[in-house]
Each structure stands twice: as C-alpha cells, then as structure tokens.
Amino acid sequence: MAFILSDFPFLAGFHVARASLRDVYVMGSRPLALLSDIHVADDGDVAKIFDHVAGITAVSELTDVPLVTGSTLRIGGDMVIGDRMTGGVGAVGVASAMTARERADIGDVILMTEGAGGGTISTTALYYGMHDVVNETINIKFLQACEALLEKDLDKKVHAMTDVTNGGVRGDAREISRTAGVKLVFEEENMRGLVNPRVLGMLESLNIDYLGVSLDSLLLIVPPEHEQEILETVQNAGVDIATVGYVEKGQGAELVIDGQRRDFTPRFRESAYTPIKKMVGDTTPDDFEAMCKAIDRAAEEAISKKRHIVEMLGKQ
DSSP states (O other): GGGGGGOOHHHHHHHHHHHHHHHHHHOOOEEEEEEEEEEOOOOOHHHHHHHHHHHHHHHHHTTTEEEEEEOOOOOOOTTSSSEEEEEEEEEEOOSSOOOOOGGOTTEEEEEOOOOOOOHHHHHHHHTTTTTGGGGGGGGHHHHHHHHHHTTTGGGGGGEEEEETHHHHHHHHHHHHHHHHHHHEEEHHHHHHHHHHHHHHHHHHTTOGGGGOOOOEEEEEEEEEGGHHHHHHHHHHHHHHEEEEEEEESSSEEEEEETEEEEEEEOSSSSSOOOOHHHOSSOOTTTHHHHHHOOOOOOHHHHHHHHHHHHHHHHHH
C-alpha cells in the first residue's frame, strides 16, 4: 500500500483487492475468495479500518468473490507511534491450466486492454493535487475482461497473460522475453490509444513515462488464429482492447515509434511518479552488479536455512 493511500483507506482497500484478483486471473484461474490483513499504528483511527474493508468489499460484491477471513493488528505490537495504516489483501483461485509467460511463441500477436491505473495512478494524482483523475481508476474493467475470457474458455487459447503493473509495459516486455526466449515488438501508437485520456494527460504533464508505470491493463499473447475471437469477446464485455504488437525470433523488446524501431529496455526503477521518486531517479547505480550478486547470495542462504529446518524437524 502506498504511504499516501494510508490516508485514503477506501481507495487503498479497493485497489489492493482488485490487484489481488488480477494476480489470480492472469494465471488463467478463477478467484474463489478474498482475505484481508490490516495493520494500524499506535494512534490509528478505527474508522480507517471500516473504510479499508468497505473498499475491499466493494470489489467483492461487484465480482461475486467473497471476503472470507482476515485479521487486524497493531504495527509492531503497539511499538509504532503515529496513525499510519498498512496491510494487504490476498485472493485464492482454482485453475485447470496455467497461462505461463514462457509459452509466448514466435508469430504470436500481443493484445492489450484499456487501462486507467490503480494505486499508483491514484497516488500520483493525490500527490500533485489532480484529484479528479482518481475517479478514473475506480473500475473493474480488467476483471470483466478476464471473466469474459474464462466464460468462453478462451484462456486456454492464450499463450501468456499478465497485468501491466509495477514497471509498466517495459518491465513486462523484458520479463516475458527473458522467460520465453523470444523478442517482443510493440507499436507505441496503439498502446497510447488504450491509456485513459485523463490519466495520460496527467502523466505527460508531469513528464512521467506512461510505459513505465502501472496501467492496470491486461496484456495477452495469443496465436494469430485466435486474435479476432479474443478481441471481440473482450469488446463485447464493454472493455476496449487492441492489437499492440507481435512476437518474433530474437531477444529483448523493441518499441516502434513513427515507423522506427527503438530499444524498449526497462529502466532501473519504474517511472518516478512522486516528487521523492523523481529525486531518487531511475538510473542504474554503479554497484548494480554487486547488488545482484548479494541478492543471489541472500536467496541461496535463505534456501539453505529452510532446508536445514525441514531436515531437522523431519527427523523428530
């Protein structure tokens, strides 16, 4: 939960609940239940808890996915002074087949639905006093598009599904390319047309790269023979969608602007959408390689600890 959304708990609850359902849907799964975990600081306002749960249950009622359990705790066991609230929402679903990113194949086409963002865009709008933009983020179009695909079993004809969230399209493109061993080519003009006009206007007025932030769009990689059926199904659900690129042999990702191919490599961080993030910047630090090695080492040590405990307790 972004810090500023701590003061807008309904928004926080709505967007985090919607995000948890997105994560289930993009795996080709149908969500069954939601769960909530809320933490409040020492002077936290109880009313924030009610608002947060109201945001969650708004999504729950609109999608017929029940909120079945949850917990509310003090941050740090009464040791954190202040009124901040934080927490998360989880979702559980079932799937008969998974839409793994590694299935993207040469010759596939890339489809994308309209997007107006969620928590990231709301945070940006609130920081810069563009409160009217927040209203654009209050929708469940992503979920409606996914449900329409599942209803017709079209998820089984999709090679890869993902949500355009942290890191934006730039981040998703690199991850899919790396996982599937293919090159992704995107048409910038087609993607631009799918971004909510008011959201796009805000981002451009603030010099924020819209391709590097969370747009809450659905990205689909599908065989060309299923392209039209999927486009029509999503459009009939009331959600705008278009073909924005294709998959070819190679590595990495490219962006086509005015007929010219350009590198589409993600920056070190997602687009800076708050004043503090702008100050920190998105350039790669000099010790990047050393940090990568340190992270790998930490992961290996954590796995080693887990194996040690499992082995120790397994002998009891």
